[in-house]
Amino acid sequence: MTPAYAPADHPRIAPARTGILIANLGTPDGYDYWSMRRYLNEFLSDRRVIDLPRWKWQPILQGIILTKRPFSSGANYKTIWNEEKGESPLMTITRDQAQALRERATAEWGEQVMVEFCMRYGNPSTHEVVGRMVQAGCRRILFLPLYPQYAGATSATANDQLFRALMEQRWQPSVRTCAPYFDRSDYIDALAGSVERALEGRKPSRLVASYHGMPKRYLTQGDPYHCQCRKTSRLLQERLGWEDGIIDTSFQSVFGREEWLRPYTVEHVAELARQGHSDIAVISPAFAADCIETLEEINGEIRESFEHAGGKGFTYIPCLNDDPAHIEVMMNVIRENIGGWV
Incomplete structure (x- = not known):
């Protein structure tokens, strides 16, 4: 006009x-x-x-x-x-x-x-x-x-x-x-709903909340990401009503030789398998949409790491994507x- x-x-x-x-x-x-x-x-x-x-x-x-x-x-x-x-x-x-x-x-x-x-x-x-x-x-x-x-x-x-x-x-x-x-009640409810739908009432021996990694140095320099990831996992556990210790927080997509936030998901799931956790599920609360890090890395490399170490049941819980x-x-x-x- x-x-x-x-x-x-x-x-x-x-x-x-x-x-x-x-x-x-x-x-x-x-x-x-x-x-x-x-x-x-x-x-x-x-x-x-x-x-x-x-x-x-x-x-x-x-x-x-x-x-x-x-x-x-x-x-x-x-x-x-x-x-x-x-x-x-x-x-x-x-x-x-x-x-x-x-x-x-x-x-x-x-x-x-x-x-x-x-x-x-x-x-x-x-x-x-x-x-x-x-x-x-x-x-x-x-x-x-x-x-x-x-x-x-x-x-x-x-x-x-x-x-x-x-x-x-x-x-x-x-x-x-x-x-x-990361700590909104409606977001936590949406995450919990996705877990309940994917597992259909079943409780795995471990639910691994795998977040995208970053150099540990960034945490010491004041980046709040690590703390916010931990809080998301804790709130998810409380919302699901699960006991302490059933949800693990880990980090994936490590790049370069510098130390990143630990534990690394690819190593952590293998260790869970060696400890006798034959049935685990993995969720990615840091990703708003499924992508190369979830569809290929988690459902490929990380799944293979778990199974190679003796794990049997591996469930990947999709991102929230365009769920209502x-x-x-x-x-x-x-x-x-x-x-x-x-």
Whole structure:
């Protein structure tokens, strides 16, 4: 529309709207070498992820890691790829989450609200989606990183990228970022519901809550991620009404030679098998959507580690994905943070 009393040559301005933008980690465009290399280069060049000095890290990354790792990572992605849609499961699930939220938001607030999703690494990029939302008239944007527990390498870098995208906008929208939701009662209820459905009333000898790992050094430098993971596990145990000691907290996806948060899931499940725990289940409370770390790493490498050590029963409990209970958690977070805007 053209503003009232404006000259005839005034540029058209879209009607004001409120935007809701959810963000996930990201995904390569394909599992071929160059797609994987572009994605890994962006991911592993992020100083929030690898904080070594550039002069020290970039020669290793460009000369060694990005020469070999795209082949192995691409082979892993190929085993889980959604061939029908030509994309990774993370992309499919995140789009489904955004669509479910869009339908809920439209029913509640009408066309004044716009819901989109972006990825921190890869496509659709945060820069692209923020630009599209501003062009569509979003004068306010609520940003929800899809990480239940806060970490500098996840929530913070997603926020960093949002702010970088805003630097490109001549007319910047007002912005709010959502806090992590690791201890919300509705989130814990949703996790517990997924456990109960997957196990169908059965109680394994151990439920392993496997969270994405990070260097132990980050904890000592003040990152709250480790403590928030531990609290999620404790609250889940209380909600399920299970006795102490049945839920273990561990960490996966270790990278490099530096010590990371322990215990490492791949080693821990093998030790459980050696201790005689022949029936375990694994859940991933840090992931809002199933991805390479859950579908391939947990259901592949970690399962094999357990079985190779003598374990028999291994149940992987899927992420909350676009389950209605998970969508309701997101909607509750959105409602609490969007107050006064709609």
